[in-house]
Amino acid sequence: MAASRWQQEAESSSAAAEAELNLVPYLDIMVNLVIFLLFSFQVVIEVCRIDLLAPAYGEGGGSSSAATTxxxxxxxxxxxxxxxxxxxxxxxxxxxxxxxxxxxxxxxxxxxxxxxxxxxxxxxxxxxxxxxxxxxxxxxxxxxxxxxxxxxxxxxxxxxxxxxxx
Amino acid sequence: MSANEPLSDLLPADAHAFDRYAGRPKRRGKFKLPGEEVTGLNLTAMMDMMTILLVFLVKSYSTDPERVQVSDTLHPPSSTSSDEVLPAVNITVTSEAIMVEEIPVATLDTLSANQQESAFIPALSDALTRRVEELKELERLGGAPFDGAVLVVAHKDTPYDLLTTVLYTAGQAQFSQYRLLVMKAEDKAALEAAE
Incomplete structure (x- = not known):
């Protein structure tokens, strides 16, 4: 009787050691995230900038400087x-x-x-x-x-x- | 066995022998190695793949300073410029509306009627002024200083007068550095080839 109980305990501890983590809920989250990101993923284009000088909305009448416009x-x-x-x-x-x-x-x-x-x-x-x-x-x-x-x-x-x- | 022998004599003595033979326990298949038998789906490889995909997509999100969603209503022109885009207050001019930081402030349908009278867009000015006040408040609280930079993202078919009107209105709202966002020429060629 004692040997049988010891055998049962040994079997149950062995089963616990071999149990794997249940990855299914984690996988559900990952799949949902990937699908969301794929759908919201836009065409990645490389952009650049062009600087402009601020326009001078003055009274006009010509510039006082000697620089040619x-x-x-x-x-x-x-x-x-x-x-x-x-x-x-x-x-x-x-x-x-x-x-x-x-x-x-x-x-x-x-x-x-x-x-x-x-x-x-x-x-x-x-x-x-x-x-x-x-x-x-x-x-x-x-x-x-x-x-x-x-x-x-x-x-x-x-x-x-x-x-x-x- | 002679031809005159009765047929009943040919039957086995036990008539249920065949039934017993058919219902016998089946022989097990060949011997299988440990682990050869499929007991459950192994999700580890799929997890690896999903993780790589997720990291790639999240990384693509985070490293894109200026995201331009190219569409029929917003397709910036291409340019040979190579200057990188710097952060600034965004004004987007699509073929339908004007937006400040992605928030629509005016539609071009209503604008075209009013623009006959004035080359100034009050709704845009109000939105920009509010944004300037926010940035100055952030600066007062220790944030980045307000540099008066505005980045105009405009559709390639935007009329010139609308573009200058937007710039003039930004100038009235204390913006003094104008930047145009354009697509790099080789990228536009690739995009058109993909389309």
Whole structure:
């Protein structure tokens, strides 16, 4: 009788030692978490930033500094580059095959910058309904010249008539 | 055995012998090694897989400073810029609405009617002003200083006048550093290829 009880106790302790942790509830939680994360997982895209210079909504009338101001106008017919120095003239770059000729714009501005030793800033103005994408592509075209800066400092502005409405 | 022998003589003496044979205890199969017999599903391998998946997904969440949910209404343009995105107050301009820190403040349908009169968006200004006050209060309590930086995330087809209006309104709400969030050019190409 005593031997039998000892045998039962030994068997029960052996069974407890061999019992495995019940992973099913933990697995339920994991599956639910993975499904939630997979559904809420968005397409991961790499983004970057473009810095803008704060626009100066002043009274206008010209700058007192000697630095030449370059203004790039984007319109339906292409680009027009203006300068505060009248001697530099005006650059008109028409559309090429229905699209803005950014290569020509880049080439002309590189020439201007080398010839007249211009500052790094430029003012961009565009027609009101022009898309943001065109503006960004234009900024890409004039930001760098190879590894050196061309016109990295961009200020977005409105045409004088648009500002006066405000 | 002759051909004239009666058929009954061919039956075995015990007529139930076949039944006993069919009902006999079946022979056990071949000898099985310990552990060969499947007694329960082993979940350890599945647990490993789930844990790896979970860690990957959580890590993807935590290392993404600026999450842009690209959709039909918000698809930023691509750019060759390589400057990394810095934290700032977010203004999102989709093709339907303007949001500040993911909270809609104005819809473009109502805005287009009012915008004829003014190039200033009062609802956006109010939301930005509230946000500035919150940031300044945080700064007073020892948080990060308010640097006046705003990050504009705009749809690629956003009209130029709306973009400048948003920037002007942000300027009126004491923001002085403007940043545009754009997609890296190679990523946009990959995304369009996937679509």
């Amino acid at each position: 370059i203004t790039l106008a984007i319109h339906q017919n292409g680009y027009t580059v203006l300068s505060s120095d009248a001697a530099m003239g005006v650059i008109d770059i028409p559309l090429k095959d229905g699209d803005y000729d950014r290569d020509e714009l880049h080439t002309k501005l590189v020439d201007w910058k080398r010839t007249y030793a211009l500052p790094d800033n430029v003012i961009i103005t565009a027609e009101p309904r022009l898309s943001y994408e065109i503006v960004v592509r234009t900024m890409d075209a004039i930001r760098l010249d190879g590894h050196s800066n061309l016109f990295p400092g961009v200020t977005l502005a409105r045409a004088a008539g648009e500002v006066e409405k405000r």
